Amino acid sequence: MRSPKVQLKRVTKKYANGDGVENINLEIYEGEILTLLGPSGCGKTTLLRILGGFNAIDDGEVLINGNNVVQLAPEKRPTAMVFQSYNLWPHMTVFENLAFGMKLRKMPRTQIKEAIKSMLDLLKMNGTEKKYPNQLSGGQQQRIAIARSLLLKPSVLLLDEPFSALDAKIRMQMREELKKIQAQLNITVMFVTHDQEEAMALSHRIVVMDKGKIAQVGTPTEIYDQPVSKYVASFIGEMNFIKEADGELAVRPENVRICSGNSGNYKGTITSIMILGHFASVHINYEGQDVKAFVARSASFELCETMPVSFELIKYQRYKKGA
Known part of the structure; x- marks a missing residue:
């Protein structure tokens, strides 16, 4: 030790x-x-x-x-x-x-x-x-x-x-x-x-x-x-906070996966796509909340603004209200 x-x-x-x-x-x-x-x-x-x-x-x-x-x-x-x-x-x-x-x-x-x-x-x-x-x-x-x-x-x-x-x-x-x-x-x-x-x-x-x-x-x-x-989750790195009935889900943009068709658990609409070098930042409107996803630049070419998409959360943490 x-x-x-x-x-x-x-x-x-x-x-x-x-x-x-x-x-x-x-x-x-x-x-x-x-x-x-x-x-x-x-x-x-x-x-x-x-x-x-x-x-x-x-x-x-x-x-x-x-x-x-x-x-x-x-x-x-x-x-x-x-x-x-x-x-x-x-x-x-x-x-x-x-x-x-x-x-x-x-x-x-x-x-x-x-x-x-x-x-x-x-x-x-x-x-x-x-x-x-x-x-x-x-x-x-x-x-x-x-x-x-x-x-x-x-x-x-x-x-x-x-x-x-x-x-x-x-x-x-x-x-x-x-x-x-x-x-x-x-x-x-x-x-x-x-x-x-x-x-x-x-x-x-x-x-x-x-x-x-x-x-x-x-x-x-x-x-x-x-x-x-x-507090720590919001201070270190980029983080999405998705509101739920009893709290929030904290998920990194790299852990938001855009799925083909309607296979994802969450449904939304793309509001913007920004190319940032070798990857793209995709913003999705999910029930009035902005959710950011990082995707490979090559994959972003198949996406466009106003396009309906489904997505899933690969890894997240749940914080109860007041946590």
Whole structure:
């Protein structure tokens, strides 16, 4: 059985406006990327800042490597935090930015130089040592910000929506790079995002937050296939909610199968068809409700708007009223 690297026990932090987190119990294991996911104000950044020592707590314990760090200042904790805004010093070169923390720890100059060279090799950014942050792209600046934290060899790397300022293509590249670096160095990462796609792509486990509490913890597959509540089901991925007398059926668009003829259990009329690359999104009016189905692009050519169709649900979950 794996021993936890980080343990949050009964952690509570409340702000004057009522926001914050309450009675949080959570474990993070060595070498995993654990992502806190949820909408603005759900408490995910508060938890990250609590672990980093930037927010004091009202109650509970924060253990790293078995040691309670509640009384330790951020610089005394075995953590390093990367912010959304990079926080690179504009008057320093890349080398000086990377060396800053190691110089404070009084590491030998030759060791600093070797460590920076190895890190830039890993990030494929050799030759940028003498450049200033304003000479780098947003993605390159974020790589340097992450590298600066990694060079301090933290027990836990804390990432607060680090890719949200980047465009979609660069964001995807940065996710892939982070996952490779994390695997190569076997570092423990706590990642905060409101982007469900990012959470699904990066994480070993996801913590879905809702109004200061944990709604569900699980692997991306568990969260996607077995959401424990309608809130989680609606927050992760696309979901149809089909009303019934005593509740609702939650079904993913890829689990709605359009049938030939009238062989399906449900009958409706196609209202729109959108080609999205290799597949198509088909909207069906079912008893006044909009049901979305994903179908292969080749199959969509046999369909048209206003066409009556039948369909069946391959896999779904039932939520009773109020669940």
